[in-house]
Amino acid sequence: MSSRAAGALCYHLGLAMHELAVTQSMLDLVLEEANKTGSGKVQKINLVFGELSGVVGDCVQFYFEFLSKGTPAEGASISFKKIPTQARCRECGEVFTPEEFDWACPQCHRVGVEITAGKELYVESIEVE
Amino acid sequence: MEIKVLKDILSANDQIAQKNRALLENKQVFTINIMSSPGAGKTSLILETIRKLKNKVSMGVIEGDISSTIDAEKVKREKVPVLQINTGGECHLEAVMVNRALDNLPLDDIGLLFIENVGNLVCPGEFKLGEDRKVLILSVPEGDDKIYKYPLLFHLADAVVINKIDLLPYTKFDLEGFSLALKGINQKARLFQVSCTTHEGIEDWTDWVLSSMQRRKRTSRKKS
Numbered sequence: 001m002s003s004r005a006a007g008a009l010c011y012h013l014g015l016a017m018h019e020l021a022v023t024q025s026m027l028d029l030v031l032e033e034a035n036k037t038g039s040g041k042v043q044k045i046n047l048v049f050g051e052l053s054g055v056v057g058d059c060v061q062f063y064f065e066f067l068s069k070g071t072p073a074e075g076a077s078i079s080f081k082k083i084p085t086q087a088r089c090r091e092c093g094e095v096f097t098p099e100e101f102d103w104a105c106p107q108c109h110r111v112g113v114e115i116t117a118g119k120e121l122y123v124e125s126i127e128v129e
Numbered sequence: 130m131e132i133k134v135l136k137d138i139l140s141a142n143d144q145i146a147q148k149n150r151a152l153l154e155n156k157q158v159f160t161i162n163i164m165s166s167p168g169a170g171k172t173s174l175i176l177e178t179i180r181k182l183k184n185k186v187s188m189g190v191i192e193g194d195i196s197s198t199i200d201a202e203k204v205k206r207e208k209v210p211v212l213q214i215n216t217g218g219e220c221h222l223e224a225v226m227v228n229r230a231l232d233n234l235p236l237d238d239i240g241l242l243f244i245e246n247v248g249n250l251v252c253p254g255e256f257k258l259g260e261d262r263k264v265l266i267l268s269v270p271e272g273d274d275k276i277y278k279y280p281l282l283f284h285l286a287d288a289v290v291i292n293k294i295d296l297l298p299y300t301k302f303d304l305e306g307f308s309l310a311l312k313g314i315n316q317k318a319r320l321f322q323v324s325c326t327t328h329e330g331i332e333d334w335t336d337w338v339l340s341s342m343q344r345r346k347r348t349s350r351k352k353s
Contacts, residue, residue, distance in 0.1 A: 018251065053281070054279075103280075121139060122134075124134060
């Protein structure tokens with residue numbers, strides 16, 4: 001199945017969608033890196049994603065299974081490392097994890113933060129044969 | 130054997146976005162990526178802007194939708210060059226789609242380009258297109274809690290436009306609370322309150338568009 005056909009199918013099934021593009025890009029990156037080292041099968045992909053990236057691990061897994069068919073990454077397992085959102089108060093410098101409905105600083109109660117973690121979306125490493 | 134990679138998954142998209150950016154800068158086209166959930170008023174705001182600014186600046190529009198050309202037809206009636214991208218299922222535009230669209234637009238005749246993204250508050254956030262500004266529209270009936278539910282887009286936006294403010298008396302939308310929450314998550318974002326139905330607040334928005342264009346022109350002159 002082409003990725004476009006897969007996209008159309010998943011859209012009709014009501015599945016989250018940007019994971020398809022994310023998974024395709026991840027697969028391209030993994031295959032390129034594996035190819036560079038002249039290695040054979042990819043056994044494991046160590047993926048890091050921030051809470052704010054909105055990436056759903058189950059969806060990535062789902063898309064990966066059929067996008068990777070017939071490639072050296074077929075059958076590889078994916079390890080998902082999720083990074084929680086972290087903010088730093090611009091006023092007092094306090095570093096904290098924002099609550100669902102509260103981005104105010106728990107220390108000085110002012111609003112205004114810098115996001116210091118939670119937007120990551122990268123391949124940390126791959127394990128090959 | 131473990132191989133360190135440490136590469137952003139969307140770096141391929143980012144590279145194409147940079148190419149788009151270089152092309153648009155070279156052609157002196159100021160580009161705004163408009164994002165919102167479906168029905169918040171992306172096309173309406175673009176149409177309002179075209180009507181307000183058509184004697185001041187030449188405009189063009191890229192319409193992104195999963196399917197149909199409904200929005201492109203509306204823009205075409207305003208006699209503005211428009212190109213429809215149908216993503217065929219993808220919930221966001223990617224740099225490569227915009228790259229193809231740019232090849233088919235008369236960029237020499239366009240000073241201000243709107244890219245209307247696919248209606249979605251999650252997915253477009255991750256994909257840079259080569260735009261100068263990201264603008265997020267939130268409409269009053271959607272509720273003021275969306276900033277907490279979809280923080281990434283609100284964090285990334287250069288401006289947030291609250292649309293359908295004529296409906297404020299009929300909802301519990303807390304403008305003050307929203308504005309405070311926005312300051313918390315994004316200090317640089319400008320906040321506009323508009324109604325594309327009553328035209329209230331549109332001038333504030335178009336003034337910002339024009340002044341942002343001017344500011345970009347000044348900085349690019351300095352660079353060259």
